[in-house]
Amino acid sequence: MKFDLDKLNKVFDNRIRVGIMSGLMVNESLSFNDLKEYLSLTDGNLASHLKNLEESQYITVTKGFIGRKTNTTYSATEEGKMAFKQHLTYLENLIKELK
Amino acid sequence: MKFDLDKLNKVFDNRIRVGIMSGLMVNESLSFNDLKEYLSLTDGNLASHLKNLEESQYITVTKGFIGRKTNTTYSATEEGKMAFKQHLTYLENLIKELK
């Protein structure tokens, strides 16, 4: 039997990106500061993981305002949601096998 | 709400180590070559991930023979099994929340 490593998505091989994605699966969108607080990260670290997810086309970025303050929000794309679900499904199957 | 990153075990933040552990959850023990074939890895890469898991005390190493050939086998420790289960349980809860 072979274990197909490629079924586990490399993008999600990181706890922070898993955290971002699960936030964005439950919430239609989250702001930079929401995510920063949600995950207790520094600006730079958060920004770099968001960039990674954006480059993978798993999230989209929308720049807007709340009142007069800038407000950037992030949402999971359909592709991102599917990829994340697939990743979790594969892990879920692992779990089942182990029981 | 906060996402507790520490509930996701850093040791399992890697596909190869997840693969090794799930192999060792299902099989009482596996040889170096079993694992090498199971995961399609080079010797060096496999050895380094095994070392990581051993240092984390999640697996044990037993050096023996099959006939006259050397045969090293690896097994998950109780601690390793628990840690891996906990990791997967936390992911499982994530999955549930997303449904």
Added chain:
DNA sequence: TAAAAGTACTTTGAATTACAAAGTTAATTA
């Protein structure tokens, strides 16, 4: 109106991690 603070980054640099490839040791089989 000048200074301080907030938002959302980017840049820099260091530390850690991952990985392939080659080398090693010791036994074994052709």
Added chain:
DNA sequence: TAATTAACTTTGTAATTCAAAGTACTTTTA
């Protein structure tokens, strides 16, 4: 005795991760 096998270790490079500092722009506060 030469080649093969097992299980590594070493070496070196590339990629990843992360904090901290810097930036640009706007807004609020003193």
